[in-house]
Amino acid sequence: MHIDLNSCFATVEQQANMHLRGKPLVIAAYVSPGGCVISPSIEAKKLGIKVGMSVRDARLICRNVIVRDPDPNLVRDVHIKFKNICRDYSPVVVPKSIDEVVIDFTGMDNYLKRSLTEIGMEIKARFRKEIGEWISCNVGIAPNRFLAKLAASLHKPDGLDVIDYQNLEKVYGQIKLTDLNGINTRYEARLNVAGIFTPLQFLAAPEIVLRKQVFQSIVGHHWYWRLRGWEMDDVEFARKSYGQDYALGKKTGNREELARILMKLCEKMGRRLRHSGQAAMGIHVACVYDDWTFWHRGRKVNQPMYTTQELFTKAIWVFNQRSERKVVTKLSVSCYDLATNKNSQVSLFEMDTDKKKKVSDALDSINDKYGEFVITPALMMEARDIVIDRVAFGGVKDLEELYFT
Numbered sequence: 001m002h003i004d005l006n007s008c009f010a011t012v013e014q015q016a017n018m019h020l021r022g023k024p025l026v027i028a029a030y031v032s033p034g035g036c037v038i039s040p041s042i043e044a045k046k047l048g049i050k051v052g053m054s055v056r057d058a059r060l061i062c063r064n065v066i067v068r069d070p071d072p073n074l075v076r077d078v079h080i081k082f083k084n085i086c087r088d089y090s091p092v093v094v095p096k097s098i099d100e101v102v103i104d105f106t107g108m109d110n111y112l113k114r115s116l117t118e119i120g121m122e123i124k125a126r127f128r129k130e131i132g133e134w135i136s137c138n139v140g141i142a143p144n145r146f147l148a149k150l151a152a153s154l155h156k157p158d159g160l161d162v163i164d165y166q167n168l169e170k171v172y173g174q175i176k177l178t179d180l181n182g183i184n185t186r187y188e189a190r191l192n193v194a195g196i197f198t199p200l201q202f203l204a205a206p207e208i209v210l211r212k213q214v215f216q217s218i219v220g221h222h223w224y225w226r227l228r229g230w231e232m233d234d235v236e237f238a239r240k241s242y243g244q245d246y247a248l249g250k251k252t253g254n255r256e257e258l259a260r261i262l263m264k265l266c267e268k269m270g271r272r273l274r275h276s277g278q279a280a281m282g283i284h285v286a287c288v289y290d291d292w293t294f295w296h297r298g299r300k301v302n303q304p305m306y307t308t309q310e311l312f313t314k315a316i317w318v319f320n321q322r323s324e325r326k327v328v329t330k331l332s333v334s335c336y337d338l339a340t341n342k343n344s345q346v347s348l349f350e351m352d353t354d355k356k357k358k359v360s361d362a363l364d365s366i367n368d369k370y371g372e373f374v375i376t377p378a379l380m381m382e383a384r385d386i387v388i389d390r391v392a393f394g395g396v397k398d399l400e401e402l403y404f405t
Contacts, residue, residue: 001103001116002140002148003086003123005078006157008099009039009070012078015132016071025066028055030249038070042157081131089119094236102145104234116141120160143229149181168229172199190214203227239276243284243334244269251290253327262319263312265333270308273335274364279304280335283314287322288330295322298336306341307360 005011009027014020024044028035033056040049040058044065049058058065079098086093092104105116112119120139127135136158140151143164150171151161163171177188177199194214196202202223210220226232244265252258262285273280281304286296299318305311315333341357 001105001120002096002142002145002152003082003101003103003120004138004140004149004152005082005099006136006138007039007041007045008078009075010041010044011134011136012074013068013071014041015078015134016074020066020068021134023066024049024062024064025068026055026058027070028058028067029070029247031055031067031069032249033059035067078131078135082127085123085126085130089123096149100149102148117160117162124158124160144226144231145233146181146226147229150175150179153179165229169200169203172203175199177202187215199227240338241284241334241336242269242273242276242280242338243332245286245330245332247330248328251327251329253325255325258319258328258331259316261331262315262333263308265331266312266315267308269333269335270306270311270360271364271367273311273338274306274341274360276338277341278338279306279341280311281305281337281339282335283311283318284332284334284336285315285318286332287319287328289324290327290329293326295324296332297321300337304339304341305335307356309356309360311335 010025013027014025020041022043023041024047025041026037026044026049027039028037030036033054035055037049037051037053037055037058040051040053044058044062047062047065049061049065055067058067075098079095082099083093083095083101086101086103090103090105090108092106094102094104096102105112120141124137124139127137138152138156138158139160140148140153141160141162142148142151147163147168151163152159154161154171177183177191177197178185180199180202183191191197191202191214194205194209196205196214205214205224207221207224210224211218212220214220215223222232246261246265248261282298282300283305284296284298286294288294297318299314301314303310305314311333
């Protein structure tokens with residue numbers, strides 16, 4: 001069962017603020033005209049406003065559209081309640097993003113006293129009762145995750161659909177190739193070259209054609225079985241990196257301002273890294289300039305990075321290797337080559353590195369208890385209004401570790 005909240009960020013805002021209900025609303029990264037729309041409400045979607053539009057374009061479509069900043073704490077709270085409800089029906093609940101989960105009912109035939117359709121309807125009712133009456137969702141039921149997600153997309157908003165062997169071909173006959181999750185325009189072109197222009201033709205294609213001619217890898221074999229309802233996506237990959245990025249509200253080329261932003265990004269990234277009990281041996285920094293060019297570079301280091309200061313020291317070293325000092329509009333930092341942070345053996349003569357790790361852990365504990373950035377490095381003292389809290393649509397791993405372990 002795939003469950004997808006309708007217009008999550010916008011609907012959650014309408015649930016919390018009754019005066020916004022029934023009105024066209026968009027949640028944007030920034031409320032300025034150039035800000036990007038990340039979640040139009042159902043009312044806004046009906047007018048033609050889409051994700052990725054600028055606030056300026058949204059207002060051209062609807063002059064009176066309401067524009068709001070995201071409320072990360074509100075969205076996280078709904079996600080937690082959302083998942084807790086789903087956990088009442090199966091022990092295997094896998095979040096795919098901040099507003100999507102998959103519930104796996106495999107092997108539960110002896111425990112289920114009702115059909116999955118009845119369970120889906122009950123979940124929808126519980127969302128409205130326990131999270132909020134304005135919260136709606138799409139439910140898709142199918143033999144595998146891929147088809148369940150497709151089913152959840154068929155009748156938005158607030159739909160419930162089932163795909164099985166009886167209606168599989170009928171559903172494929174009503175959609176386009178790019179309606180299939182995982183088929184982008186590049187893959188569509190590959191399929192077209194092989195004479196495949198519809199999902200039904202995709203379904204009928206021999207496995208050897210998909211594997212040898214279209215995808216030229218084992219991916220073609222996976223697609224052959226995925227289209228037929230076999231589970232090919234029940235794979236959890238180990239985390240390979242931690243990262244943060246920030247689109248600057250006001251672009252700048254000032255080195256001091258950029259260093260302050262980079263420090264805050266390293267602090268946010270470092271908190272997540274330390275919470276996982278890991279250290280990093282590599283650092284990568286990237287930026288986008290106001291002329292739409294970009295620069296990036298990664299470097300490995302000899303000593304594991306654990307504290308924010310260690311991460312920032314290496315990040316600023318890499319960042320200063322830019323050949324051109326232009327105006328920056330977006331800044332990103334990530335750490336990779338992760339390894340378990342092994343605590344040093346206790347000794348009478350404590351090493352300086354161990355002291356720094358303990359101080360860093362203590363600061364994290366204080367900030368966890370009393371609020372983000374209660375204690376910060378001196379460089380970040382004037383950075384309260386930069387790198388503001390955001391929720392990525394797919395950024396749930398850390399949230400899961402924090403609330404569900």
